[in-house]
Amino acid sequence: MKIKSNIAVSDSGFVFDPTSGDSFTLNEVGRIIFNCIREGLTGDEIFHKLSADFELEKVTFERYFLDFIITLKHYHLLENDD
Amino acid sequence: MEKKKITIAVTGLNNTDNPGPGIPVIRGIRDSGFFESRIIGLAYENLEPGIYMHDLVDKTYLLPYPSEGATAVLERLKYINSIEDIDVLIPNFDAELFSFIKLNAQLDEMGIATFLPGLEQFEERQKSNLPEFGKKYDVKVPSSKNLVSIADIDSLKDDFKYPVLVKGKFYDAYIAQNPEQVMIYFNKISAKWGLPVIIQEYIRGTEVNVVALGDGTGRTVGAVPMRKQYITDKGKAWGGITLDAPDMIELTRRLIDSTRWKGGMELELIRDEKNELYLIEINPRIPAWVYLAVGAGQNLPEALVKLALGIPVPSYTDFIKGIIFIRYSFDMICNRKEFEKISTTGEL
Numbered sequence: 001m002k003i004k005s006n007i008a009v010s011d012s013g014f015v016f017d018p019t020s021g022d023s024f025t026l027n028e029v030g031r032i033i034f035n036c037i038r039e040g041l042t043g044d045e046i047f048h049k050l051s052a053d054f055e056l057e058k059v060t061f062e063r064y065f066l067d068f069i070i071t072l073k074h075y076h077l078l079e080n081d082d
Numbered sequence: 083m084e085k086k087k088i089t090i091a092v093t094g095l096n097n098t099d100n101p102g103p104g105i106p107v108i109r110g111i112r113d114s115g116f117f118e119s120r121i122i123g124l125a126y127e128n129l130e131p132g133i134y135m136h137d138l139v140d141k142t143y144l145l146p147y148p149s150e151g152a153t154a155v156l157e158r159l160k161y162i163n164s165i166e167d168i169d170v171l172i173p174n175f176d177a178e179l180f181s182f183i184k185l186n187a188q189l190d191e192m193g194i195a196t197f198l199p200g201l202e203q204f205e206e207r208q209k210s211n212l213p214e215f216g217k218k219y220d221v222k223v224p225s226s227k228n229l230v231s232i233a234d235i236d237s238l239k240d241d242f243k244y245p246v247l248v249k250g251k252f253y254d255a256y257i258a259q260n261p262e263q264v265m266i267y268f269n270k271i272s273a274k275w276g277l278p279v280i281i282q283e284y285i286r287g288t289e290v291n292v293v294a295l296g297d298g299t300g301r302t303v304g305a306v307p308m309r310k311q312y313i314t315d316k317g318k319a320w321g322g323i324t325l326d327a328p329d330m331i332e333l334t335r336r337l338i339d340s341t342r343w344k345g346g347m348e349l350e351l352i353r354d355e356k357n358e359l360y361l362i363e364i365n366p367r368i369p370a371w372v373y374l375a376v377g378a379g380q381n382l383p384e385a386l387v388k389l390a391l392g393i394p395v396p397s398y399t400d401f402i403k404g405i406i407f408i409r410y411s412f413d414m415i416c417n418r419k420e421f422e423k424i425s426t427t428g429e430l
Contacts, residue, residue, distance in 0.1 A: 006326055008404075018326035018403040020288070021309035076357075 001069065002079040003038045017077060024075065029054075033068060085118035089166055090387060091194075093124045094174030094370075095132025095139065099411070100316050103174040105131075106373040108138045110383030113376060117387060122166050128425045134416045141166070144428040148181040155181055156188055168194045170390045172383075174367050176252045179204065197298075197390035198345050199366055207341075207364040209251055209280045215364075219340045221333065222360045224285050224352075228278035235264050238281055247282040250275035255317060257284065282362070287354035289313075290325065293368060293375050294334045295382045297389055298344030304382050304398040305334045306375040311406070319371050319409075324378045326403040333359060346372075346386055374407040 008016045013026035015034070026034055029050070036046045047061045072078050090111060094102030104123070111119050123142035125133050133142040143162045146154040162168070171194050173182045182189070183198050198204075207215055209226075216223030227234075227241060238246065238261065248267035249255040252275050256267040268279050294305040307330040312321035334349055346368035352360045368382065375382050378401040388395045424430040 016404055021311065021323040021325050021404075 001037060002040075003034070003072070004077060004079055007077055009034060009038075015077070017075070020076065022075060030068065033065070037072075085114075086116060087118045087120075088169040088387070088391070089120040089122060090117075091122040091124050091162070091166070091168045091171045092139075092174065093126075093145070093172070093178060095123045095125045095130040095135075095142070096127070097131040097135070099314060100318060101370040101409075102130075103368045103370045103372060105135065105138060106370055106376075107172055107174060107368055107383040108132070109373050110376045110381050111387060112138060113381060114384040114387075116384060120166075122162065122168060124162075124171075125424075128421065131414065133424055133430055134414055134420060142424065142430045144424065148178045152181050152185055156185055159185075159189070159194070160192065163192050163194060168192075170195045170197075170387050172196070172368075172386065172390075173198070176365060176367065179366055195390040197386050199343060199347075203341055203343060204366055207366060209249055209282075209363060210278050212280075212282075212361070212363070216361065219337060221337065222358060224283035224360055224362065226280055226282040229268060229281055230277045230279075232265055232268055235261050235268065238264065242281065242283055245284045247280075247284055249280040249282055251278060251280065285352040285354055285360045285362075287352040287360070289362075290327070290330060290351050290353055290359075291319075291322075291369070291371070292330050292334045292349040292351070293372050293382060294338060294343075294347050294349065295368075295385055295389075296338040296341075296343035296345065296347065297395070298342060300339040300342050301397060302335045302338045303385050303389070303395055304375065304380040304401075305331050306378050306380050306382075306401050307331065307334075308371065308374055312408075319407075321406065321408045322371055322374060323406045324374060324401060324403055329359060333361075337364075346382065371407060374405070375401070377407065378402045378405050 006018055013031040015024040015026060033046055043065055050056055092104045092108055094104030096102040097105040108121050120140050123132050123139040124145045125142050126145055126147055132139050145158055173179055183201055183204055186196060189196055210228045212223050212226055245257050245259045247255055248258050248264055250271040254271050258264040258267055271279050290309045292305055292307045295303040297303050307325045307327045308322045309325055310319040310322045314320050348365040348369040350363040352362055372382055380398040380401050385395045420430055
């Protein structure tokens, strides 16, 4: 699972895809997860990282994390084979 | 370095809600670090906004419509040239390009340089010839059919699924959901632009465009792709953003190389849900959004003028991705005397 290398994300959570010209905004948690994916962390590793700062149940995280990944795929922000 | 002084005549001063490319082309030329230009506007109507934009246009002359014939246009240009001594002429309207291409030799004799495609290049990319163009140059195009009579509308259901696009040979395009709407748009378009009216398969996807300049030898001097971010009810881009789209650049280069395209052009493409590019139209001149290319680092109007004058122009190799243009409306306050002058004398 890899974010396309040309996707730009700012500190404020503004995401820009220069291939399509589309732009998106991420909230704080979304930005953290997005950057974790970009760094190559797995789902489990992301859960543990978030758990350090947020009260989070695994089942809740998995549901919303999967939803987030599907959204990234829908907007073609992930590499093709993911 | 001292700038080269030249006089450039430009059409398409209709900077309205359906804007012509004239003013953006002039802005690119005015931004040039190479040319110091006297800009002569060539207008068809006395309320074209560019006539009154004196910071961009030094003087304007009204031209007869192309439908009045090449002789009328040539005689008017001879008069204008006797006063202005034009170095380069840049026509920006699809509907006038045929006339100017035919007049190329006479303009050359008058000392007026142009940089236009040849007649064969111009004709083969006509909307009515798009299927053959797609086959010849191996590019995906929507299926299309030329209509010359409303009697043919009923049989469209054999070849197309609705909705379809109904397009004029120069301008205008409408989405028709059924044969009744096709008839309405057929009558509207044919009354304005004549026949044929083109029926085109509706490809679902994102509209993306490329502005490009070919040097006539197959070389792409510059190419900048963009996506419209805001589309008016007339289908015009009122905002757009440059794209990092190597496949669009590659398609542009391949077409310019194959056709040996000479001059400015705009590719209108659709990127469908499978990420494939369909060529919808080739406009044989610079589009009205060209100033986005200038802002992205490719001053294509300046490059076109250089090519017209035989000045070597290296190819642009890059541009700024993710830069935006936003168009706005603005009310100019003009002296009625100016309107009177252009209306009565045809000059301002």
